[in-house]
Amino acid sequence: MPGGRWLAGPRKDEPVPRLTASRLTKSFDGATAVDAVSFSIPDGAFLALLGPSGCGKTTLLRMIAGLEVPDAGTLAFDGTIVAGPGVLLPPEARRLGMVFQSYALWPNMSVRGNIEFGLKVQKLSAEARRRRIAEVLEVVGLTGLEARRPHELSGGQRQRVALARSLAMRPGLILLDEPLANLDAHLRETMLAEFRRIHSASGATFVFVTHDQEEAMAVATHVAVMSRGRLEQVGTPEELYRRPASEMVARFIGRGRTLAVEVLASGEGRCRINLAGTVLAFEGSAPVGPGWLCLHASDLAARGEGGHLRGRVLNQIFQHGAFMTQLVPIGIDVETISLALPERVAPGALVEIALRGGWVIARDAAPSAGLAARYLHA
Amino acid sequence: MALATTGGGLGGSLGGGERVLAGLTAAYVLFTTFWPLAELFSAALAPGEDGTVLGVMRETLASRATGRALWGSLATSGLSVLISAGLGIALAFAVSLFRLRSRAILTFLILMPLIVPSQTMALAWIELFGAGSPLLAPLGLAPAAGTTNPLYSAGGIALVMGVEHMPLVFIATRAALRTLPADLIEAARILGIPPHRIGAGIILPVILPSAVAGGLLAFTAAIGNFGVPALLGIPGRVSVLTTLIYQRLNGFGPAAAGQVAVLAMLMTAIAAGALILRGLVLARLAVPLPAGRPFEPTRRAPLVETVLWLVVLAISIAPLVALVMTALLPAIGVPFGLERVSLDPFSRVLANDAVRRAFANSLFLAVGCALVSVIVAVPFAYLTRHHRTLLVRAIDVAVEAPWVVPGTVVALGMILAFLPPLPLVGISLYGTMAILMVAYLARFLPLVLRPVTAAAAAIDPALDEAGRIVGAGLLRRLGVLFLPGVLPAAVAGAILVVMTAVNELTLSALLWSSGHETIGVMVFALQYEGSSTAAAAVAVLSAAMVFAICALATLLARWLPQGMLPWRD
Ligand SMILES: Nc1ncnc2c1ncn2[C@@H]1O[C@H](COP(=O)(O)OP(=O)(O)OP(=O)(O)O)[C@@H](O)[C@H]1O
Ligand SMILES: [Mg+2]
Numbered sequence: 001m002p003g004g005r006w007l008a009g010p011r012k013d014e015p016v017p018r019l020t021a022s023r024l025t026k027s028f029d030g031a032t033a034v035d036a037v038s039f040s041i042p043d044g045a046f047l048a049l050l051g052p053s054g055c056g057k058t059t060l061l062r063m064i065a066g067l068e069v070p071d072a073g074t075l076a077f078d079g080t081i082v083a084g085p086g087v088l089l090p091p092e093a094r095r096l097g098m099v100f101q102s103y104a105l106w107p108n109m110s111v112r113g114n115i116e117f118g119l120k121v122q123k124l125s126a127e128a129r130r131r132r133i134a135e136v137l138e139v140v141g142l143t144g145l146e147a148r149r150p151h152e153l154s155g156g157q158r159q160r161v162a163l164a165r166s167l168a169m170r171p172g173l174i175l176l177d178e179p180l181a182n183l184d185a186h187l188r189e190t191m192l193a194e195f196r197r198i199h200s201a202s203g204a205t206f207v208f209v210t211h212d213q214e215e216a217m218a219v220a221t222h223v224a225v226m227s228r229g230r231l232e233q234v235g236t237p238e239e240l241y242r243r244p245a246s247e248m249v250a251r252f253i254g255r256g257r258t259l260a261v262e263v264l265a266s267g268e269g270r271c272r273i274n275l276a277g278t279v280l281a282f283e284g285s286a287p288v289g290p291g292w293l294c295l296h297a298s299d300l301a302a303r304g305e306g307g308h309l310r311g312r313v314l315n316q317i318f319q320h321g322a323f324m325t326q327l328v329p330i331g332i333d334v335e336t337i338s339l340a341l342p343e344r345v346a347p348g349a350l351v352e353i354a355l356r357g358g359w360v361i362a363r364d365a366a367p368s369a370g371l372a373a374r375y376l377h378a
Numbered sequence: 379m380a381l382a383t384t385g386g387g388l389g390g391s392l393g394g395g396e397r398v399l400a401g402l403t404a405a406y407v408l409f410t411t412f413w414p415l416a417e418l419f420s421a422a423l424a425p426g427e428d429g430t431v432l433g434v435m436r437e438t439l440a441s442r443a444t445g446r447a448l449w450g451s452l453a454t455s456g457l458s459v460l461i462s463a464g465l466g467i468a469l470a471f472a473v474s475l476f477r478l479r480s481r482a483i484l485t486f487l488i489l490m491p492l493i494v495p496s497q498t499m500a501l502a503w504i505e506l507f508g509a510g511s512p513l514l515a516p517l518g519l520a521p522a523a524g525t526t527n528p529l530y531s532a533g534g535i536a537l538v539m540g541v542e543h544m545p546l547v548f549i550a551t552r553a554a555l556r557t558l559p560a561d562l563i564e565a566a567r568i569l570g571i572p573p574h575r576i577g578a579g580i581i582l583p584v585i586l587p588s589a590v591a592g593g594l595l596a597f598t599a600a601i602g603n604f605g606v607p608a609l610l611g612i613p614g615r616v617s618v619l620t621t622l623i624y625q626r627l628n629g630f631g632p633a634a635a636g637q638v639a640v641l642a643m644l645m646t647a648i649a650a651g652a653l654i655l656r657g658l659v660l661a662r663l664a665v666p667l668p669a670g671r672p673f674e675p676t677r678r679a680p681l682v683e684t685v686l687w688l689v690v691l692a693i694s695i696a697p698l699v700a701l702v703m704t705a706l707l708p709a710i711g712v713p714f715g716l717e718r719v720s721l722d723p724f725s726r727v728l729a730n731d732a733v734r735r736a737f738a739n740s741l742f743l744a745v746g747c748a749l750v751s752v753i754v755a756v757p758f759a760y761l762t763r764h765h766r767t768l769l770v771r772a773i774d775v776a777v778e779a780p781w782v783v784p785g786t787v788v789a790l791g792m793i794l795a796f797l798p799p800l801p802l803v804g805i806s807l808y809g810t811m812a813i814l815m816v817a818y819l820a821r822f823l824p825l826v827l828r829p830v831t832a833a834a835a836a837i838d839p840a841l842d843e844a845g846r847i848v849g850a851g852l853l854r855r856l857g858v859l860f861l862p863g864v865l866p867a868a869v870a871g872a873i874l875v876v877m878t879a880v881n882e883l884t885l886s887a888l889l890w891s892s893g894h895e896t897i898g899v900m901v902f903a904l905q906y907e908g909s910s911t912a913a914a915a916v917a918v919l920s921a922a923m924v925f926a927i928c929a930l931a932t933l934l935a936r937w938l939p940q941g942m943l944p945w946r947d
Contacts, residue, residue, distance in 0.1 A: 067843050091846040098847045104840035108862035117858065118848030169848060 017079075018043040018205045019064070019173060024073035026059055033059040035229035036073065041222055043078075043172070046199050046206045047234075048216035051226035052252075057209045060226070061175050064207065065098050066091035077173065097166025097174040097204070101181055103158045105150040111137075111161050112146040115168045122169070136164040139198060156187045160194075167202060176208045180215065192219050213253060217241070225249050241296070243283075243359055250294035250361070257337045259329075263291040263360060271360040276331040278308050284360025292363045297324070299357040300339035307352030311337065313345050327351060395852035396765040400773075403758045407773050410820040411780050414791030421794055422639035434636035439644075447622040448644065454535045454607065454618060455600035461540025462596040465693070466547025467589050471577065472686055474555035476679040480687075486945040487690040492545035493924060493945070494698070495881030496605030497901050498917040502697035503529055503538045504609065504905075505704045505914060512703035512714035513696060530614030539606050541693045543596035549944055550592025554585040559670030587663040594656040598649045602784030604884040605898070609905060619645045620786045624887060627793070635794055642787040649784055698921070705914035723915040733916060735893065736900040739811065743896065744879035747818040748872040751826040754819075756868055758827065759834040760860050764842050777827060780820040785884030792817045792889060809891040817885045822878060826871030833867035833939060834860075870942040873931045880927075881920050 020040040026033050034056040041047050049057045062068040064075065066082070066089060074084030077096075082089040105114050112133055119129045137143045140160040150158055159179060166174050176195075180188045196219055199206050210216050216223050217237040224234040225248070233245040244250035250258050262274040263286045271284040273291060282293065311327030314336060318324075322340040329337055330350075339353065426433015438444055469488050473481060491499055506513060507521070507529050514520040521528060528534060558581065566576045604620040611621055623641050626634040706719045727733045761770045780788045796807035796816065807813040837860070845855040883898030890899045897920045904913035931943055 065843075065847060067846070091843070092849045092851060094847075095849070096847065098844065100840040100844060102838050102840050104838060104844040106841055106844070106859055117845075117850070121849045121851075121854065165844075165848070 017041060018045065018077065019047075019207070020076045020079075021060075021064075022074050024060065024063055024075060025071050026056075026063060026068060027071060032229050034063065034070075037226075037229075037231045038073075039224055039231060039234045041205065041207075041234075044203055044205055045222050046196075046208065046220045047222045047224060048220035049207060049209045049224050049226060050213055050216040050252075051211060053211055055226045056229040057211070057226055058177055061177055061207065061209050064173075065096065065175055066094050095169070095171055097169055097171040099159075099162045099166055099174070099176040099179045101178045103150075103162040105158055105161055105165075107150050109149075110146065111142065111148050111150075111153070111164075114150070114161055115165050118165065118169050132168050136168045139167060139201060140164045140194070155183055156191065159183065159191060163198065167198070167204075170202075171204060173205045173207065174202075176206065178209050178211070180210070180212075188215070195219055217253075225252060227252075244294050244361065246361065247292050247294075247363070250292065250359070254296050255338070257295050257334065258292040259295065259332055259334050259337075260363065261291050261293045261360065263288050263362075273360055275308065275355075276329075280308060280355065282355075282358040282360050284358075286360045286362040290363040292361050293355075294359045294361060295337065295355070295357075297339050299355060300337065301354045301356055302339065302341055303352040303354045305352050307354045309353040309355065311351050311353055313347050313349045313351060315347060316341070316344060325351070327353070329353075396761060399757050399852070400761055400765065400767065400769050403754065403761070403773055404769060406754060407776055410816050410823075411776060414788070414795040414820070415779060415783075417794035418639050418642060418787065418791040421636050422643045424636050435640045435643075438637045438640040443617065443622060444641065444644075447617040447619045447641070450532065450607075450611070450616055450618040451601055451620075451645070451648070454532050454539065454611075454616070455597055457533070457536035458540035458543065458600045459593050459597045461537060462544045462547050462600075463589065463593040465541070465544045465689075466592060466596075467551050469544070469686070469689065470548050470551035470555060470589075471581075472682050474552055474673075475577070475581075475675050476677055476682050477675045478679070478683050478686070480683065482946075484683075484686055484690060487694045488548055489545045489945045490690075490694040490698075491542045493877075493928060494921050495883070495898065495917075495924065496542060496603065497609060497883050497898055498701070498881070498921050499542055499697065500538055500606045500609040501901065501905060501913060501917045502701035503534075503541075505910070506697045506700035507534075510704075511700060512707070513700050516714070526614070529610050530616075531610075532614075532616050534614065535607050535610045535616060535618075538610060539600045539603055542603075542606065543599045544693070545944075546596045546599060547589060547592035550595070551585055551589045554588035555581070556672055557667055558584060558673045559668055560673040561670055562667075563673055584665055584667065587659050587665070590659050590663070591656045594652045594659070598652045601645055601648050601652070602786065602884070604786055604887060605902075608883075608887070608902060612906075620784065620884070623786050623790065627790075627888060632793070632797060635790075638790055639794065642784075642790045646783045646787050649782070653782060701914050701921075702918055704911060705918045707911060723911045724919070727912050727915045727919070730912075732895060733900055733912075736895040736897050736916075737919075739814075739894060740880050740882075740897040743811070743814055743818055743882075744876045746815060747822055747879050748826070748875040750819055751823050751875055752830075752868045752872050754823065755826040755830045755871065756861060756864060757856060759830040759864060760856055762831050763834040763837060764839060774831070778824050781822070781824040785821060785882075786888065788817055788821050789885045789888035792820075792885075808889075809894075811894045814886060814889050814894060814896070817889055818879050818882065821885060822875045825874045825878065826868060829867040829871045829939060829942060830864050833864040837863050866937050867939050867942070869934065870931075870938040873927065873934075874942075877924055877927050877931075880923060 017040040022038045023036040024034055024038070025036050037060060049060060051057055059068060063070050063083070069088060070083055075082055077094070081087050082094060106117065109117065115133050115136060116129055119132055124132065133146070134143070137146065140163055142157060142160050142164065145153070145157065150161070153161065162179070180191055183191060192215060195206070195208070208216070208220065220237060222234060223237055223240050225232045225240065227248050233240060233249045240249060240253050244253060244256065247258050250256045259275060263271050264274055264279065265272040266284070266286060266288055269283055269285060270281055271286055271291065272279060272281045273293060275293060309329050310331070311329040314326040314328055316323045316325045322342060323344055324338055325341045325345065326336045326338045341351070345351065422435060423432060424434050425431055426437060430436065473485060473488070478484060504527055505511065508527050509521050509523045509525060511520040529538065562580060562584070563576060566580050571579070602620065604624070607616065607618045607621045608624065610616070611618055619641055623638045626638050703714050705723050706721070707714060708718065708720055708722055758773070762774055792813055793808065796813050799806045807816065841859055842855055845859045850859070881898055882896060883902060886896040886899045887902060890896060897916065901913050901917050901920070904916060928945070931938070932946065935943055935946055
């Protein structure tokens with residue numbers, strides 16, 4: 001059941017969603033970059049568009065901005081269609097904010113000039129412009145740098161100017177395309193915290209493209225996972241982690257692993273499964289038949305004996321205070337699984353593993369094999 | 379929030395304003411370039427008087443005069459390329475591989491034959507080698523009085539064109555030498571290979587494709603050259619294609635249109651062949667060089683420097699000095715002497731109405747052409763960056779045509795298109811300043827467009843998109859966001875246009891009319907009438923004007939894109 005609660009159309013008693021896409025499609029020279037993507041997010045949400053490189057995140061974002069024309073599908077802001085059959089609102093008229101990956105600061109203008117340009121376009125009075133500029137510079141913490149030119153700023157400062165430029169227009173929707181990609185790890189963390197703060201202060205809806213799931217999970221209220229142009233799932237970070245809707249999501253989020261299982265019975269949110277001869281019960285709503293058991297390292301624990309699974313140690317690395325151990329499970333067809341062990345174990349040793357949790361989804365025969373191979377190393 | 383509606387589903391693209399701009403540019407190019415060249419083609423391909431298919435072409439190609447002119451063009455151009463290539467490659471090697479104290483000034487002097495207008499240079503050489511040569515006569519080296527000038531011959535044309543186009547080879551070779559990685563030479567030195575073997579065995583093969591490409595460019599320039607064969611070949615009875623077209627049109631008027639159109643096609647074919655060959659040489663033979671620290675010459679060579687000075691003295695300075703000295707004498711044949719020097723010739727030509735009008739006309743045409751070209755080039759460069767539709771790409775290619783084909787061909791196209799009254803308006807542009815302006819606009823647009831599109835290509839497209847996001851319309855984005863990024867390139871291009879157009883001769887020689895003379899036409903006409911002194915005075919004034927523009931450009935160099943001014947290293 002991909003989509004979570006926001007896939008469903010708005011009900012009468014709920015507020016109109018801020019942003020709704022339905023079956024948005026775009027191809028370049030015959031290759032489909034975005035394939036029938038539908039989702040909808042509420043006002044004030046912070047949506048992270050997550051997916052591997054080339055999956056169509058930027059294309060989707062540019063369609064929302066109006067910089068790319070969809071081939072099919074509709075897009076609505078607050079219930080008003082901005083792109084659809086016979087309707088196309090140009091970016092100039094969409095009244096949104098956008099922070100580009102390259103920041104796209106106008107090099108011939110100072111920090112003030114960059115922020116002021118859009119306000120002049122909106123015909124604000126000089127006094128109103130001055131107030132707005134002071135206000136947004138305060139928000140992004142750049143007060144005092146108004147007169148600098150973009151080339152006189154550090155990467156993080158440019159980033160903030162780009163954000164201030166968008167915020168000054170007071171848009172209801174701000175789009176950010178990998179805004180942190182050019183920053184070093186430390187600055188990235190600082191800016192993530194800033195984004196969260198600015199998001200709650202401004203009350204605007206943010207759509208944030210990233211291929212870094214840590215970033216997405218840390219900052220977003222909603223995460224949309226894309227793969228090869230398709231939207232795999234939209235949901236809260238916990239939903240994606242605990243209840244992945246597809247094998248791709250299960251493997252992509254939190255370094256998950258999937259084990260092929262046979263679903264024996266299903267009902268009331270639980271499934272009874274056969275895992276390499278052992279019968280177990282886990283949460284999930286897969287129909288009877290082939291299934292995937294989705295696991296994370298935290299669902300696995302080593303046991304002295306009597307585990308649900310046995311695996312041979314392949315290698316270990318010391319990470320976050322524990323030995324992250326890669327195991328080749330015995331009796332099931334999966335490459336490796338990993339779990340944290342408290343001590344070093346000789347390679348080749350057998351480890352008994354207990355499953356403390358998991359999530360069962362359906363397994364279709366053909367396509368998932370390809371997907372599995374592709375995301376093995378994701 | 380007005381909803382823009384696209385017809386028929388979602389297939390539409392963004393930017394109505396962009397489409398309007400593209401349409402306007404297309405109309406401009408259609409009028410200034412496509413129409414004249416199409417008229418030329420159709421005239422050349424017309425049936426003969428008796429209705430035979432391609433009759434005009436068959437007749438013209440079979441005529442003896444065509445054969446003579448074709449042979450003359452090929453022979454003088456071929457010979458001139460040998461001179462251009464030999465001189466250009468040798469000078470580029472000397473300037474690049476030795477540490478010279480006067481490199482900047484030497485480079486400028488080497489480029490001077492290209493900077494000084496063609497007809498001025500031709501005139502200068504005539505004065506240098508004439509019987510009354512103010513430089514050679516006192517040394518007893520001038521030809522005897524009464525004999526014809528030795529330059530009035532195929533060899534003379536080849537020599538003067540060879541020197542004039544030498545900088546094209548020099549620039550190409552020097553550019554290649556500058557990208558030569560130092561370690562290539564150092565590796566050879568460590569192996570103990572002597573310097574002359576390094577030059578011949580390692581450096582020459584690497585830069586040869588560029589030098590050959592420069593040579594082919596010089597060949598194209600020579601095929602299209604009008605000023606030199608007109609001033610040297612017409613009195614010397616050496617016929618080449620450009621002068622044959624000129625003489626036919628002057629003699630027979632529009633009746634000769636078909637014939638001269640065929641001659642123009644012939645020239646275009648030769649020039650196009652050379653340019654295609656150049657592309658092949660660059661694509662096939664050029665060796666991709668590893669990027670590396672460029673070679674920096676360290677060897678001082680006072681002897682080489684002296685030789686270089688002697689060479690530029692002979693090819694750049696001596697002719698101009700002879701020209702200036704001629705212009706300072708009251709009449710031809712008077713031996714030069716300080717007591718006889720007077721500025722009379724200058725005050726006389728400056729008092730002449732026709733000359734003053736020519737200066738005013740040329741300045742008006744050059745500055746007007748530069749301004750209009752900038753106004754057309756900047757929005758068009760925007761389209762090539764942000765709206766690369768099929769139409770835009772087609773225009774991008776089409777605008778190059780009038781610069782690539784010989785000027786005579788362009789001028790002919792203008793006559794064929796604009797001699798008949800314009801449709802709707804009912805007036806003819808021929809015989810007015812307008813036809814000159816249209817011809818200049820067509821021919822010189824690439825000089826502005828190329829640097830501006832190059833600058834535009836380096837601009838992050840997100841800068842414009844960010845402008846759209848904040849709601850700025852097309853004109854605002856063009857003026858406030860795009861223009862500042864390409865302005866230096868546009869200014870550089872405009873300076874180049876003014877420099878080239880102010881002394882233009884090839885187009886004006888065919889398109890001028892009484893009251894609408896240009897400086898180039900004036901020099902040519904004065905010399906033709908036998909007023910050498912006046913011609914020299916006007917030529918000197920025009921050269922001085924070009925040097926003034928060069929100086930201005932050098933002052934502005936800090937703000938212009940790098941590499942725009944070839945004489946600045
Ligand atoms: N202008 C374009 N012309 C042709 N193909 C394009 C264009 N823009 C994107 N594509 C193709 O569409 C697909 C999706 O590209 P997109 O830029 O949306 O990916 P992405 O998810 O943003 O990737 P990344 O994380 O690397 O930025 C890619 O296969 C890409 O090659
Ligand atoms: Mg992207």
